[in-house]
Amino acid sequence: DQQVKQNSPSLSVQEGRISILNCDYTNSMFDYFLWYKKYPAEGPTFLISISSIKDKNEDGRFTVFLNKSAKHLSLHIVPSQPGDSAVYFCATPSGGSNYKLTFGKGTLLTVNP
Amino acid sequence: EAQVTQNPRYLITVTGKKLTVTCSQNMNHEYMSWYRQDPGLGLRQIYYSMNVEVTDKGDVPEGYKVSRKEKRNFPLILESPSPNQTSLYFCASSLLPSGQNTGELFFGEGSRLTVL
Numbered sequence: 001d002q003q004v005k006q007n008s009p010s011l012s013v014q015e016g017r018i019s020i021l022n023c024d025y026t027n028s029m030f031d032y033f034l035w036y037k038k039y040p041a042e043g044p045t046f047l048i049s050i051s052s053i054k055d056k057n058e059d060g061r062f063t064v065f066l067n068k069s070a071k072h073l074s075l076h077i078v079p080s081q082p083g084d085s086a087v088y089f090c091a092t093p094s095g096g097s098n099y100k101l102t103f104g105k106g107t108l109l110t111v112n113p
Numbered sequence: 114e115a116q117v118t119q120n121p122r123y124l125i126t127v128t129g130k131k132l133t134v135t136c137s138q139n140m141n142h143e144y145m146s147w148y149r150q151d152p153g154l155g156l157r158q159i160y161y162s163m164n165v166e167v168t169d170k171g172d173v174p175e176g177y178k179v180s181r182k183e184k185r186n187f188p189l190i191l192e193s194p195s196p197n198q199t200s201l202y203f204c205a206s207s208l209l210p211s212g213q214n215t216g217e218l219f220f221g222e223g224s225r226l227t228v229l
Binding site for chain 1: 117146148153154155156157158161171172203205217218219220221222225
């Protein structure tokens, strides 16, 4: 059973507009979430994280929102740029030891010029 | 330059021929992990290691072995590869286990393995 779900395999937006990538999780005990970005032929790179004691974390054009009651988080990119085109994964430590990092299946974002 | 290095980057092999994918990091990280990426399935954890001589299974460990004899190296061993192990493999490391402080993993560039 998927513990972290990214239900949109792909998303296409126009340059300058907002990109919103969504992620749902199943376990209310999860308390830390990360977003990774992956370009083709490269390894994933860390983008931004959020702890469950917060409902928002911002880093430049990237903001992650956490809605604990809905078990939902979202990544907002404003304004979107063509260089943001990549696969985005949400992830959370899972398992009792927090030593396993479970990833969603990813969302391919395409930003059109 | 801080990095995680995997070798080989590309490999085509045949069923049953043992192979090893090496992973080395130069950041003095305690935590290392292997993932495989498959279409429609995202990144799935194979094995991880908290420190030298400490390893544990991830979500998809079947058919794989690992060892952690030195802090910097974490090789992935396929004793008898099968076609269902055809995949893109990533090694990653972090200073701390995921879930503590930043929980940020640094990934290698990936190793694309094809088993015929």
